[in-house]
Amino acid sequence: MISMISHGLFKLRPKNYELRVFYVLDSHESSPALHTPEDSGSDDTSTSPPRCTVPKTLCEFQVRNIQLNDKYTELRCQNAELKDRNDKLQEQNTQLQDGNVELRIHNAELQGEVEKDVAIAQMRERLVQPVKQDKEECEWHFLILWMIIALVLFKL
Structure with a gap:
């Protein structure tokens, strides 16, 4: 089970592009991992590596x-x-x-x-x-x- 801890906001200066990044605590890890919002809706059975x-x-x-x-x-x-x-x-x-x-x-x-x-x-x-x-x-x-x-x- 994945629970959300906090979120951060990063800004790319050259293109003035915003990307929201979520810090989540993985159930298998004790340290937080970075995931994009697209990752939060994905299922855990996918074979693609985490983003x-x-x-x-x-x-x-x-x-x-x-x-x-x-x-x-x-x-x-x-x-x-x-x-x-x-x-x-x-x-x-x-x-x-x-x-x-x-x-x-x-x-x-x-x-x-x-x-x-x-x-x-x-x-x-x-x-x-x-x-x-x-x-x-x-x-x-x-x-x-x-x-x-x-x-x-x-x-x-």
Whole structure:
């Protein structure tokens, strides 16, 4: 003999479908089993297994649905955090790129100054070489002149 203990109401969110489930105490079992209303009118001599798997699957589905909702919420939070971090990194990247442009401009200015200084140094070197050559020639001429003067003075 089967007696009714209580009933519960489950709602499937995706289809907004209601299924009434009855908790009954089976005469052969000491724990309650889940049965749908269709099971209550069936005879005990049928060979079909009890329909306990459908509500059990439904309960498992609901538990899984809750787990997935929790995971979904967790992933949404992580997604929001990652978006914030990505925005901050993009802003930092923009600042670094701006700094890089400024450094490249400064580097080009310094390179121009170095090239100018090198060109000036090369021009000075070119100008100094003829003076050195002239100075060396003058030194020889001066030395030869003194030798001639010394020879003339000693012969007298």
